[in-house]
Amino acid sequence: MKIAIAGAGAMGSRFGLMLHKAGNEVILIDKWTEHVNKIKEVGLKANFNGEDIVEQIPAFFPNELEGKVGSIDTVILFTKAMQLDDMLQSIKSILSKDTKVLCLLNGLGHEDTVKMYVSEENILLGNTMWTAGLTGPGEVKLFGNGEVELQNVYSSGKESGLEVVKVLSEAGLNAKYSENVKYSIWRKACVNGTLNGTCTILDSNIASFGASKAADEIVRTIINEFADVAEKEGIILDREEIVSHVKSTFDPNGVGKHYPSMHQDLIKNNRLTEIDYINGAVCRKGAKYNVSTPYCQFLTLLVHAKEEILTAK
Amino acid sequence: MKIAIAGAGAMGSRFGLMLHKAGNEVILIDKWTEHVNKIKEVGLKANFNGEDIVEQIPAFFPNELEGKVGSIDTVILFTKAMQLDDMLQSIKSILSKDTKVLCLLNGLGHEDTVKMYVSEENILLGNTMWTAGLTGPGEVKLFGNGEVELQNVYSSGKESGLEVVKVLSEAGLNAKYSENVKYSIWRKACVNGTLNGTCTILDSNIASFGASKAADEIVRTIINEFADVAEKEGIILDREEIVSHVKSTFDPNGVGKHYPSMHQDLIKNNRLTEIDYINGAVCRKGAKYNVSTPYCQFLTLLVHAKEEILTAK
Numbered sequence: 077m078k079i080a081i082a083g084a085g086a087m088g089s090r091f092g093l094m095l096h097k098a099g100n101e102v103i104l105i106d107k108w109t110e111h112v113n114k115i116k117e118v119g120l121k122a123n124f125n126g127e128d129i130v131e132q133i134p135a136f137f138p139n140e141l142e143g144k145v146g147s148i149d150t151v152i153l154f155t156k157a158m159q160l161d162d163m164l165q166s167i168k169s170i171l172s173k174d175t176k177v178l179c180l181l182n183g184l185g186h187e188d189t190v191k192m193y194v195s196e197e198n199i200l201l202g203n204t205m206w207t208a209g210l211t212g213p214g215e216v217k218l219f220g221n222g223e224v225e226l227q228n229v230y231s232s233g234k235e236s237g238l239e240v241v242k243v244l245s246e247a248g249l250n251a252k253y254s255e256n257v258k259y260s261i262w263r264k265a266c267v268n269g270t271l272n273g274t275c276t277i278l279d280s281n282i283a284s285f286g287a288s289k290a291a292d293e294i295v296r297t298i299i300n301e302f303a304d305v306a307e308k309e310g311i312i313l314d315r316e317e318i319v320s321h322v323k324s325t326f327d328p329n330g331v332g333k334h335y336p337s338m339h340q341d342l343i344k345n346n347r348l349t350e351i352d353y354i355n356g357a358v359c360r361k362g363a364k365y366n367v368s369t370p371y372c373q374f375l376t377l378l379v380h381a382k383e384e385i386l387t388a389k
Numbered sequence: 390m391k392i393a394i395a396g397a398g399a400m401g402s403r404f405g406l407m408l409h410k411a412g413n414e415v416i417l418i419d420k421w422t423e424h425v426n427k428i429k430e431v432g433l434k435a436n437f438n439g440e441d442i443v444e445q446i447p448a449f450f451p452n453e454l455e456g457k458v459g460s461i462d463t464v465i466l467f468t469k470a471m472q473l474d475d476m477l478q479s480i481k482s483i484l485s486k487d488t489k490v491l492c493l494l495n496g497l498g499h500e501d502t503v504k505m506y507v508s509e510e511n512i513l514l515g516n517t518m519w520t521a522g523l524t525g526p527g528e529v530k531l532f533g534n535g536e537v538e539l540q541n542v543y544s545s546g547k548e549s550g551l552e553v554v555k556v557l558s559e560a561g562l563n564a565k566y567s568e569n570v571k572y573s574i575w576r577k578a579c580v581n582g583t584l585n586g587t588c589t590i591l592d593s594n595i596a597s598f599g600a601s602k603a604a605d606e607i608v609r610t611i612i613n614e615f616a617d618v619a620e621k622e623g624i625i626l627d628r629e630e631i632v633s634h635v636k637s638t639f640d641p642n643g644v645g646k647h648y649p650s651m652h653q654d655l656i657k658n659n660r661l662t663e664i665d666y667i668n669g670a671v672c673r674k675g676a677k678y679n680v681s682t683p684y685c686q687f688l689t690l691l692v693h694a695k696e697e698i699l700t701a702k
Contacts, residue, residue, distance in 0.1 A: 277590055278691065280698045288697040290690035297687070370683035374610070377603035378590065384601040385593045 077243050080105055080148045080170060082163050083155030084112075084135065086208035087180070089216045091152055091249065093122055096133050098247035103145060104135040105167060107159070112137055114214025121215045138166030147172035150240055153179045153190070157353035160186055164193040176236050178202050178226055183353030184265050185361070187229070200237050202226035203260040206249070223250040227257035259313070262306045266318045269302055269354045270295045271325065272338035273375040277382060279343055281335050286326025294371070295322050298355070301369040305358050308365040342379070346388045351379040390556050393418055393461045393483060395476050396468030397425075397448065399521035400493070402529045404465055404562065406435055409446050411560035416458060417448040418480060420472070425450055427527025434528045451479030460485035463553055466492045466503070470666035473499060477506040489549050491515050491539055496666030497578050498674070500542070513550050515539035516573040519562070536563040540570035572626070575619045579631045581667045582615055583608045584638065585651035586688040590695060592656055594648050599639025607684070608635050611668070614682040618671050621678040655692070659701050664692040 077100045081092040084104035096102040104120070106112050115135035122129050136145065148170045155163045160181060171177070171194065178200040179186050190199055206222030224244060228237040237253055244251035254260060274294060275285050285291055296319055303313040325331040341347040355372035362369035390413045394405040397417035409415040417433070419425050428448035435442050449458065461483045468476045473494060484490070484507065491513040492499050503512055519535030537557060541550040550566055557564035567573060587607060588598050598604055609632055616626040638644040654660040668685035675682035 274691070274694075278695055278698055279592070280694075284698045285694060288694035290694040290697070294687070294690050294694070297683075370610075371687050374607070374684050374687050377607050378587070381587075381593075381598060381601040381603040381607070382591055384603070385591055385597045 077101070078147075078149045079103075079243075080145075080151045080167070082138075082151055082153050082167055083159065083181075084115075085154065085156075086210045086216055087204070087206065088152070088154035089120060089122070089210075090206060090208040090218050091154065091180075091244075092133055093120060093124070093131055093216070093218070094247040094249055095243070096131055098243075100243065100247070102133055103148075104133055105138055105141065105163075106135070107138060107163075108213070109137075110213035111210075118214065123211075123217045123219075125219050138163060141167060142169040145170050148175055150176045150178060150243070153177060153181060153186075155181065157181055157183050157186065157350040158348065160189050161192075164190065168193065174198070176200055176240060178240060180204050180224070181353075182264070182268060183350055184261065184357040185353065196230035197228070197233075198236070199228075199230055200226045200240060201229045201257050201261065203254075203257055203264055221250070223252070225252050225254035225257055225260060227254045229257065256311075258309075258311055262302065262311055262313055263318055263321070265354060265358075266299050266302050266313070267322055267325065268336070268338075269358065269372065270298045270322050272336040272349075273351055273355055273379050275336045276339045276342055276349065277375070277378050279339070281333060281339075282325050283328035283332030286323065286332060287328075291326070295319060297371045298375070301362070301367075301372050302358055304367045305361045305365060305369065308361070308367060338379075342383060342386065342388055346386055348383055348388050349379055351376050355379075390414070391460075391462045392416075392556075393458075393464045393480070395451075395464055395466050395480055396472065396494075397428075398467065398469075399523045399529055400517070400519065401465070401467035402433060402435070402523075403519060403521040403531050404467065404493075404557075405446055406433060406437070406444055406529070406531070407560045407562055408556070409444055411556075413556065413560070415446055416461075417446055418451055418454065418476075419448070420451060420476075421526070422450075423526035424523075431527065436524075436530045436532075438532050451476060454480060455482040458483050461488050463489045463491060463556070466490060466494060466499075468494065470494055470496050470499065470663040471661065473502050474505075477503065481506065487511070489513055489553060491553060493517055493537070494666075495577070495581060496663055497574065497670035498666065509543035510541070510546075511549070512541075512543055513539045513553060514542045514570050514574065516567075516570055516577055534563070536565070538565050538567035538570055538573055540567045542570065571622075571624055575615065575624055575626055576631055576634070578667060578671075579612050579615050579626070580635055580638065581649070581651075582671065582685070583611045583635050585649040585662075586664055586668055586692050588649045589652045589655055589662065590688070590691050592652070594646060594652075595638050596641035596645030599636065599645060600641075604639070608632060610684045611688070614675070614680075614685050615671055617680045618674045618678060618682065621674070621680060651692075655696060655699065655701055659699055661696055661701050662692055664689050668692075 081088040084106040119130040119132040204224040209217040241251040356376040358372045394401040397419040432443040432445040490507045517537040522530045554564040669689040671685045
């Protein structure tokens, strides 16, 4: 299958690498100059479950696709949320009327952006539990296990979705077709919505935030806001199960010792955050449905204030 | 007049020093060991508008008053909010049935604590715009100008209030009798309620917070919560005037370059904050009156989480 990874950061590189190793015709697309140039020069380097490997995968900047790359069977979107629209605009030339587009970004509401460029029957929404880390331009560290689920959310047929599931699974990515991928996307957004903004503002890892007496009320209130809004979109979240799931990340011997990705973006790397696509998205949806979301709104404002105070870019 | 300053930190030392210089019989009461011992040994040192002075003012720990100090005409309360109850308990022996008690603490709801120890006709509530800084045990820096207003809020007569006003004014403290001191207390609490918690959580001075695009909505929302609750206590705050007043502090060439006292307490000195007596007090009152105060509640929780993360004491 001809596959383009649009947004070849850590996670995009993982999917690209594994799909390439499985024999697919993969290209990587990214805007990061040093990263793309390094892959063009020496290939994508990876520490893949402890083994150092290099794979020669064609890499492109978005603006050099036209004329060089023909139409693609499946595009997998893995950009940062705020770069999605720009990326879709740039890769129009490789989207044919049959190209399937699988959106695997974190956060909520990306389908509204994808719909402006791709007809509904070609859109696949997905959610993944794989992890990946960038160790430098052109270099990733990939370990552990994961899975990915996806669904044709806008069409009755699921043939195209099943075909992509097959290709992903043959590459070892443990894919499955979901009958309710939006539930999984909301559930994951609840994890990010309770931990990312708070740990960023508090400059705390997950365990230290979780150990505070205030964490229970903060987590419950934010999850209730997410669930109130999700209900208006026909998705009935199991609030207690999600509260427990979030709390399971507090273990200091497990995930808890880590700082969420938003903390790494803003506090460590001085980059703008994805808060508008997590808590901010819940506020926008809440306003539309007349559902009150004050914790999400205040947290979004605090993270934006912190971005400005640190002059993040 | 025989005056006891209960809580002789920076502000208590200013009032004590100025009242002592004006010829009153002043004693200082505080729990901070090094501070009280230093004043006992060498007197209270002050840089007073640029001039270095030392005043011999009797200083006591709360537990050594009994037997040594007789009843007092006026007690001025200047403790940290969370020490008020403990202080009142400790100084019972110097409170006679005629002792006036002037409460000048920052924050809301302290009268409920004072009422447990002092009969209503002896309680004066006040609000001050003086500033002061501690430079070390037994040493303060006092510059600039200020004022203080007070009122007998629980009795129709105002004789005792006027008497205290006279003594304070004779000491240069620019006192006046107020007909609505609770308005001033709420207005000042709005300043602290919008700036203290936010600048602490964001690790920011007032100007940097104020310059962020998010500041306007945060300030307005918090002031609306304060005003909604104040209304239930019969105090109608001028919301727009208070928003403008808060924004006037954003000037980086004025107050804006400073960090609020709560930031100094928690981030600089690793001490517990007064958040429960500012935004937290609005939440408790809001719950009583069935008024929603989500921003105050979330901010209170975030500050408490930060206290725990930093293991503040």
